[in-house]
Every structure is written in C-alpha cells, then in structure tokens.
Amino acid sequence: MAKKANHQEKKPLPKKPPSSSFPIGKLFLVTAVLAGLASFYVYKVLTTPPDLPELDLNQWWGPYPIDQQKDESIRPFKIEFSDVVVNDLRERLLHRRPFVPPLEDAGFTYGFNSNFLTRVLDYWQNSYKFKDREMFLNQYNHYVTKIQGLDVHFMHVKPKVSPDVMVVPLLLLHGWPGSVREFYELVPKLTAPRDDVAFVFELVAPSLPGAGFSQGAARPGFGPIQIAGIMHQLMQRLGHTKYYVQGGDAGHTVGSLLATYYPQNVLGFHTNFPTLTFSSRASLYVFLGSFWPSLVVEPELESRLYPLGKHVSHLLEESGYMHIQATKPDTIGTALTDSPAGLAAYILEKFSTWTNPEFRKAGDGKLLDKFQLTHLLDNVMIYWVSNSITTSMRLYAETMNKKMLAVRIDDIPTDVPTWGIKFKHELLFHPDCVLRLKYKNYVASSVVEDGGHFAAMEMPDLMAEDIFKAVATFREFHEANTPASSAQTVYDFTVKDLNGREVKLDQYRGHVLLIVNVASQCGLTDTNYKQLNQLYEKYESKGLRILAFPCNQFGGQEPGSPEDIFKFTKNRNVKFDLFEKIEVNGDEAHPLWKFLKTIQRGTMGDFIKWNFSKFIVNKHGIPVARFGPNTDPVDLEPYLEKEL
Template identity: 50%
Template structure:
C-alpha cells in the first residue's frame, strides 16, 4: 500500500506533464495596443518624435544637496554581534561608503565618464525614452547589425559600460559588428516614468519595439537580464518576426508544466537536469527557502512601491544600503556572511556609486519600483508566459543566478533554444560583474543565429 501511495503523485505529475507538453494547446497571442499613451494627456498631439542628443548632467545644486544629506544622517543602529549582511547592509560598513560618496567620489570626472558614449532621447508613446547608441565604423564586407540591450532593477544602463567596447568592436574574425542600442527602462534614470497605471514589462516591450522602429530597425537582435529578460521574453512572444535572435542571462518561466517538471525532478533529478547541475535546483526546500529569503523586497515593491520610495528618495544613505545589499548577495549568496558583503570583490566603489547616481540624480527610485506593481498582477504577462516563442534563443546561466531552471524546463517557452552557456562563476549582474564573459557569449550567440537555416527551425509544438 505504501508503494502505491508513493506512486500516485508521480503518476499525477507525469499526467500533468504529458497534458501540458502534448495535449493542451497554448492560448493565441493576444492583441495589444501599440500606441498606448503613457505620458501627460495634455501633450497628445504635441509629441516631439525627433531623436535628440542628450548629456548626463550632475548639477551643482544636486551635488550640494546630496553631500549635505550624506553628512547629516542620523546615527546608525549598530548591527548584531558577529553578523555580516545576513540582516541586510551591515551598518558598521556604511560610514566608509557614505563618506566616500560625499568626499571622494569625483562628480565631474564621473559625469564625463557617463558621457563617453553617445546618448539620445526620443518620445515614444508620450514618454521621453533615453538610450545609448554606439555604431561602429566598419570596413567593406562587414555588416552592422542592431542589438537591443535591456537592463533590470536595481541596475541601469551603467551595467553595460565595460561590455560595450567589447560588444561593438570590429574583428577580422567576424563578418558583422554590433550597433548597440541601450535604453533606460521607463521610470529608470533618464527615461520618463508613466503618469498612469498599467506600464508593465509587457507594455515596456512595446515601447522598446517602437523605439527600434523609430531608429529604423524593423528587425533586430535583443539581449536582457532581470527585467530586461522579462521585457525581452514578452517582445519575442508578441513580435517573433521582428526579433532575429534572443540572448538572455535570466531565463525563467512560470507555468504548470514547469512546476510539474521541477517536482518530478525532486524525485528523479536525472529526468530534468544534468547530474552535475542538479544541486543548483535541488533539494527544492533549499531553493524555495533562498527565494523566499531574497524576495522580500519584491513583495514590498509589488504592493506598496510608493511608500518605500518616500524613504529611499529622501535618504541617499538609505538608497545606498537598499541597493548595494542586492549587489552583494545577488552576486554571491555566500558573501552575506562577510562583514563587508564582498562588495569590492568584483566591483569598485566608483562603479557601484555610478549606478546609485542614475537613481539619485533623477529621483527615479519610486518610478523604477512601480514596474513590480504593474507587472506581477498583469494578466497579459501571465498569458504570454504560456505561449511558446519560436525565436532562436541562447541562454547564459551564471553560477549564482537567483533562479536556475534547466533547458528541459525552459524549452516549453523557448523550443528553438540553440545554445546554453553554463558558467561556474558569476551572479545576477553578469554584464557588470563579468563584462568580457557576457560580451563573448553574446557575440557567440549572434554568430550562431546568423548561421541558422531558419527553414529547419521548429515552428510549432
């Protein structure tokens, strides 16, 4: 009897898997308004569709106010004894970071650094969207191809700065060179935020698709991690004929099939994941405990972003602690036991503060966090998750990524996955942490996309 009781849930899981893999048809791709207006209504009919040069500027008044706030903070609550970053940012470490930002961070030099690449703005659907655009000079016989790069939270376009020269370099070993387009997400940094509810990751994918059309690209490649991955996944589902290839360093799907596969693998791991990678997913108790431990911020930002936004937009010290704690634990979860959080193991202080400046100088932390509230309850996004995309896909999986799903699960959403790169290093911010690795993998993926015989690609389940 015990054996029968043990087999019943396994048969049930198998039945669910068979149903979702072979019997249940995915829903049709829903129609979506490609011109939803997200800006002030009074600007309708007055939209400036030109592409305008833009400069990052740190004003003297902003710098003066920032320094005063950094220097006049209240005394920190001391950390508990023998604690690193387990409770969040270790307040014993905060003084040196705050004083560095106020006294040693060279605002003029960093402003110049930000402007080393060409920046632009253009109005899409009522929002001024900021983007970096780098077009390489190429010799005869080398094709310039457009690639859209999308960041996430709490990152920014700053994450790609070290990788961009590598990505856009011309090589005698390739017959193509990348023209990089790197936009700031709406509500992040230099891009406007929406003035009304509803701008989820799905709607951002429309904004960015329209941006690419504005720039003259009817077909293009795309790359993204974190929210950039969610946006890109929506884009390749809604516009599969426009995206020539999709590279993501944060591939993840949520579906009954994925859940059934994960549960099946907890009993028979070899059916779901390669043996040497099984510990990245199993035991499930460890995986779910880690996700719960690291997702508290997500629940806050998905429900009450404006409340926590008041504190973070008023206190640069609070903003620093809130964001840098993510760059510690999400880069390597083992660093949370270290008193310094391991922050300078992979990043310099200037680089991390550069990213903070994107949020602080534009007062955009609240509008950035609203993306969570708009996306997690978005029915359109849940529908798109259930629809496979046949766009050629390449997946990069870092050792310490927040979530790991093996190709056996991901193929439900991405049946034309033509390559998976599994790293034994790196974390969530791979472009920022390991730019050479990200650049090399993107170039490898695009080379593979270009060699594809598209007539042989899978086009239906």
C-alpha cells in the same frame, strides 16, 4: 374449554438490503470518469498556450493632455550632475543620523552592514569625483525620444569599422536595480572587430521606462508587455526592422516578450537570466523533477536546482523586496527618495547578495571583490539624479498582479532562436528541457561556474564572448532555416568566405552579379577561370562582381582545403570573390543555391548539372538568367552588358 386462537400478527421479515456491489461499482466508475475528465482538463490547460494579449501601441501613457501632433524627433541628451544636486546630496550625507550598530558577526545577513555603509557614504561624499564621472557616463551618445507619451532615454553606440565589416543591431536591456551603467564595460568589447566572426554590433541601450532617465507612466497598467511595445517602436524609429536582443532580470522579461510579440523582427534572443518565471508547466516540471532529478537536469547541474526545498527557502529569503515592491512600491520609494544613505544601502545590498549568497557572511559583503565602488556609485547616482527609484519599483506592482499572472506569458511559445548563459549564483535556475517549453528553438546554454545576477558588470569579457557566439549561431540558424521560397532577392542570404567569415550579400546591392560553382581539377577549369578573370577585368569598373563557390559534388574535382583553393586561385591571379566550399544539390545544398535554382529553373531539371554553372543576378538582387557548364563565360557578355 376450547383454547383461544392466537390472533397475534406475524411481523414481516426485514427486507434484505440490496447488494452493495452495484452502487460501489457505480461510484468507482463515476469517480474514474471524473478523475479522467479532470486529468484531461488539467492536461489541456497545461499544454494549450493561452492567447497572446492584445497590445495597443497607440495608448497614451504620459501625462495629459495628449499631444495632438505626434513628435517622433530624436533629441540629444546629456547626463548632468548639477552643482545644485551634488551640493544637496553632500549635505544629506554630511548630516545623516548615526546608524544602529550591526549585530556581532552578522555580516550582511541582516541586510547592509551599517559599519561598511559608513565607509561607502564617506567615499561618496568626499572621494567620488562627480564631474569626472559625469564625463565618463557621457562618453557614449545619449538621446531621448517620445513614444506613447513617454520620454524614452537610450544610449546609442555605432562602431567605427571599415565598410567591409558587417554591423548588426543589438538591443541591450538592463534589469532592476541596474541601469544602462551595467553595459559600459561591455560596450567596447561588442563594438570592436574580432577574428572569429565577421560582424560587430550597433548598440541601443535604453533606460527601461520608469528607470533611470526614461519617464515613468502616469497611470496604472503599464507593465512589461507595454514596455516591450515601446522598445520595439524605438528600434523601428532608429531604422532597425530586424534586430537581436540581450537582456537579464527585468530585461529578460521584456526581451522574452519582444521575442513572443515580434518573432518576425527579433532575429535572436540572448539572456543571462534564462528562466520561465510565469509558467505553470515549468513549475510542474521542476516540482516533479524533485522526485527524480535526472529526468529534468544534468547530474553536474543538479545542485543548482535540487534539493528543491533548499532553493525555495533561499529564494523566499531573497525576495522580500519583491513582495514590498509588488504591493507598496510608493511607500518604500518615499523613504529611498529622501535618503541617499537608504538608497545606496537598498541598491548595493543586492549587488552583494545576488552576486554570491556566501558574500552575506562578510562584514563588507565582499562588494569590492567583484566591483569597483566608483562603478557601483555610478549606478546609484543614476537613480538619485533622475529621482526614479519609485517609478522603477512600480514595474513589480505591474508584473506581480493577478491580471499579469493570468496572462501566463511564459506559456506562450516563440520560434525566435534563443541562447542562455547560466551563471552559478543566479537567483533562479531552469534546465534546458524546461526552457524549451517556451523557446521552441532554444539553441544552447553556456554554463559558468562563477558569477551572479549582474553579469555585464561582473564579467564583461565572458558576456561579450558569449553574445558574439550566440549571435553567430543565430545567423547560422536563419541561414539553415530560411526556405528559398521565402527569399525575395539574393540580398536575403549570408554566405562565408574562404576564411570562414560571414558575408551578407546585401553588401552587393546595386551590382550585377555572376554567381558560379567552381572546381580546381575539372576539364572546364582552365577555360572558365581564364575567361572569368577577363570578364572581371573588363566589367569590374562598371559594377560587375563575380561570386565563385567551390563545390566537390561533381566527380570529386574540388577536394582541397580552403588553403589549397586559395593557393590554386592565387597562382591564377584570381581577383574576384571566392567563398567557402559548399554543396549546390541535395538536402545539404546552400540556401542561396536553392534560391537560384528556384528562380531560374534548368531545362532538364532544376538541379545543377556540373561544375561552372552560371547565374546572372541584376542590380536589384533578382536572378535573371541561367547558363550551363558548357557556356563559356565570354559568351555571357551580351547578357551582362544588358544588365550593366
């Protein structure tokens, strides 16, 4: 019998899976592209400055209704510790409840030690001389003016100096929980003439709006940007279109904003809190530096920033107040407004721990190692009398919020020359390379191996010296970086006399000037010095001033020191004004001479040909004539008489 045929179908062989090399390679390619795009995006975000937010200088921040007639008057103000306020304060201190005893050996680590607080409050109640301190605080002139609906208080101190000493305006900005009281020991040091510089300061020290005697805003949204706008308007109202700024803590933030918003007006920014708190780039630099600190910070300063974990931990421990004030300022404000004991403990605890973190271990917080109790209570009294603790703390809520943080204000660069002084125990530390991410002309840092957050009160001598040094550097910066083409008159320039003191040519306003480069060993010296003396004696009473600039660029014929030049000119009975030796040609030419050559060009090129080239400048500061070395000074009389 035939076999049955096997009709079972063959199962198809399973298909071989496609090669995995293509999709994996494609995946790697896509991942690489996405990673590259993400990296490029992050790079652009970090390196592209955000736009400067608009600032409305007409916005009304005071209570409604809006004043229809703008009041720009400046009104005298007196700090007053009235009998009503003082008696109420003493009653509250007298009837305070007993404090909970501190833990054994706790020092200030749990906050203000209640045993020491009892001593502080007893002194405040029984030994603090209220009327004497009121007189002390009123020793300087105080004023109030209304700006954008707010009464803004400021202390205004003008130096008493001779007319030949230059006076420059300086805006002093305090922080929290400080006040204008921080500057009282600093004021006399900044307004007294010094041998090493040719200027002193006219000081404007406002209470930041909401703090001390300046009114707080009536509605939300009034943050450091708005305060900066008000501070600028205050300086404008006082007639200072250009000015210097010094600030720490909140004053640093406002001062930095002034430098960012008004670079044409702020001539220099000095800060004792040189940090970039609101910069994502700065945070990234600091974080990356923790892996290789020497790339970010000098070895001798490394311990101020690294190990990063240690400093972050300390910062978190000391910033609890900030979280409260940034979220619920009015709650804590209510408690402090009602209790002088609470207000004193809350404020003075910062003066201990922020001056030196090691002070926390002491039962008295070592407060009196650095400060006088009377001075500390002056500051507390300003908050108590003005009832401003709540409004002062609202600044944190207006600063540490999403809207303000999104602005990234510290990522917006400024060209204003900036100088920082870094005290050892300051709450934050940033290296110079980080600071230059914002401050493109960060000229220098002073590093101090002591001191803390309240430097103006703790170390006024050192602060004053550093401020003078910084502003002198700012002035040199502008002198070196002001192109001749941007100057309008000779009054835009500053020069130095033979003693190295700065002389702003603005002091010659209204005079006719004869500006000449001189030399002591030139064949033209005898004739020119003799005839320049004759011109000066004849026309000085009519307003002529001769400005002589020694120069050694022509045949090396002015090789001497300033002392040699002074002796040489004294022997010739020279009475006109002599300045330090300069260059008049080339890249190192003094900016004034670059300006003169630009306005009055030469016949065979603009460069100065030899010693005793002469420029006549009219009463408006404009160069109107130029004469070569071979023109004798007496031949200039017709031209001088025309201008005189």
